[in-house]
Amino acid sequence: xxxxxxxxxxxxxxxxxxxxxxxxxxxxxxxxxxxxxxxxxxxxxxxxxxxxxxxxxxxxxxxxxxxxxxxxxxxxxxxxxxxxxxxxxxxxxxxxxxxxxxxxxxxxxxxxxxxxxxxxxxxxxxxxxxxxxxxxxxxxxxxxxxxxxxxxxxxxxxxxxxxxxxxxxxxxxxxxxxxxxxxxxxxxxxxxxxxxxxxxxxxxxxxxxxxxxxxxxxxxxxxxxxxxxxxxxxxxxxxxxxxxxxxxxxxxxx
Ligand code: NAQ
Numbered sequence: 666x667x668x669x670x671x672x673x674x675x676x677x678x679x680x681x682x683x684x685x686x687x688x689x690x691x692x693x694x695x696x697x698x699x700x701x702x703x704x705x706x707x708x709x710x711x712x713x714x715x716x717x718x719x720x721x722x723x724x725x726x727x728x729x730x731x732x733x734x735x736x737x738x739x740x741x742x743x744x745x746x747x748x749x750x751x752x753x754x755x756x757x758x759x760x761x762x763x764x765x766x767x768x769x770x771x772x773x774x775x776x777x778x779x780x781x782x783x784x785x786x787x788x789x790x791x792x793x794x795x796x797x798x799x800x801x802x803x804x805x806x807x808x809x810x811x812x813x814x815x816x817x818x819x820x821x822x823x824x825x826x827x828x829x830x831x832x833x834x835x836x837x838x839x840x841x842x843x844x845x846x847x848x849x850x851x852x853x854x855x856x857x858x859x860x861x862x863x864x865x866x867x868x869x870x871x872x873x874x875x876x877x878x879x880x881x882x883x884x885x886x887x888x889x890x891x892x893x894x895x896x897x898x899x900x901x902x903x904x905x906x907x908x909x910x911x912x913x914x915x916x917x918x919x
Contacts, residue, residue, distance in 0.1 A: 666797070666893040668693035672747045674740075675699065676729060676779055677756035679706045681851025682801065685883035686754075687713055687722075693887065694719045697747045701727035701739070703757070729757045729775025730767075736782035744786055749794065752890065753783050756801040760853050762813045762860035772819035776800060777826055788837050795838030799890055800827045802843040804900060807909065810871070812864040813857070824898065828911070831896035840895035844886055845909070847902025848876040877904050 668690065678687045678700035690698055691713050698713070698720055705724060713722045723746075727739060744750065755776045759768060780798055787796040806824035809817030823843070830841035848854060848871060859867045885906035889899045898909040 666751075666891055668695050668752075668887075668891065671695045671751040672697040672749055673699065673752045673754065674701060674743065674750055674783075675754045675756065676701045676727065677758070677801070678702060678754070679704070679709055679724075680756060681853060681879050682846060682849055682882050682886070683756050684709055685879040686756075686886045688716065689883045689887040690890075691716045691720050691722065693891075696721065698722045699743055699747065699750075700724045703728045729755075729779055730770045733778045733782050736779055737785055740782055740786060750783075750786070750796060752797045752799060753780070754799045754801070754890075755779055758801065758803075758853070760813065760816050760857045762815045763858040765815050768815050768819050772816070773822045773826075776823050780826075780830070784837065784839065787839050789839075790837065793838065795834075795840070797890075797893060798827070798830060798839060798841040800841065800843045802827065802845045804845050804847045804902060806843075806845060807900075810867070812859040812867045814860050828896060828898070834895055840893075842889070842894055842897040842899065844889050844899045844901055846877075846882050847900065848872070848874070849882045849901075850876050850878055875903055877902065 673690060673695050675687060675698060677683045679702040694717060710724045725739060757775055758772050787793040789795055800823055802824045803820040805817040806820035827841050827843040834840045854868060854871060856868050881904040882901050885901045888906055898911055900907045900909050
């Protein structure tokens with residue numbers, strides 16, 4: 666997909682991976698980049714606005730844990746301004762296995778609810794035009810960091826949800842794929858709680874192994890969006906972009 670003149674909504678577009686990805690997106694001259702994030706970063710938003718005069722960058726405060734009806738209201742406001750939306754990126758996430766409910770609420774339910782709200786506007790059964798959902802999941806959704814089993818399971822859940830969405834595209838008109846970063850140097854992985862403190866040094870141990878920068882991740886992120894492959898499971902690790910081949914162990918047959 667050529668991102669020129671497109672309208673993009675980016676949930677968590679101001680985070681560590683998010684901000685560098687927003688920068689890469691702005692370089693592609695979309696018409697609108699609408700950033701929804703829980704916390705504002707006026708300096709970063711001003712920088713994005715100044716980067717490319719062809720792009721309208723807007724920010725709205727948004728917490729993914731609000732009820733779907735609240736999200737629909739916010740999306741109505743956004744659609745009233747931009748008229749159409751081509752791409753929705755879901756990137757909100759926390760890493761703290763002391764906070765079990767909140768991990769599920771943000772990493773899983775928040776992503777599902779935001780997508781569900783978007784279907785009001787996109788679903789072809791409601792006369793919508795369809796659209797593309799890009800979900801930031803994680804390599805921990807493939808193989809857990811078992812010291813953070815709650816986080817890892819929440820990521821496995823969104824990988825699964827995204828694959829189902831892709832298979833429903835013929836019904837809804839909405840396609841989907843996941844981008845799954847490996848360990849990327851952001852504040853998320855500096856220090857975090859393991860489940861029941863099974864490994865107090867989990868962050869230190871993890872960072873002893875090779876990682877990638879947010880810039881490397883962001884460049885491959887935008888390449889994945891441009892490839893626009895329904896059902897793709899992209900791995901963005903160590904500065905590389907690879908398609909993951911998913912192993913089928915069972916088939917519902919329907
Ligand atoms: P960072 O903490 O910088 O960004 C998190 C973003 O989520 C911020 O924009 C924050 O405001 C937003 N957010 C949090 N709670 C929210 C809420 N309630 N409502 C709305 N927005 C909310 O972290 P980051 O590393 O940039 O993470 C961005 C995404 O990438 C997250 O979904 C994260 O799980 C995912 N991710 C990060 C990494 C990494 O190494 N940094 C990896 C994979 C996926 C492999 C590795 C891990 O899974 C961590 C072990």
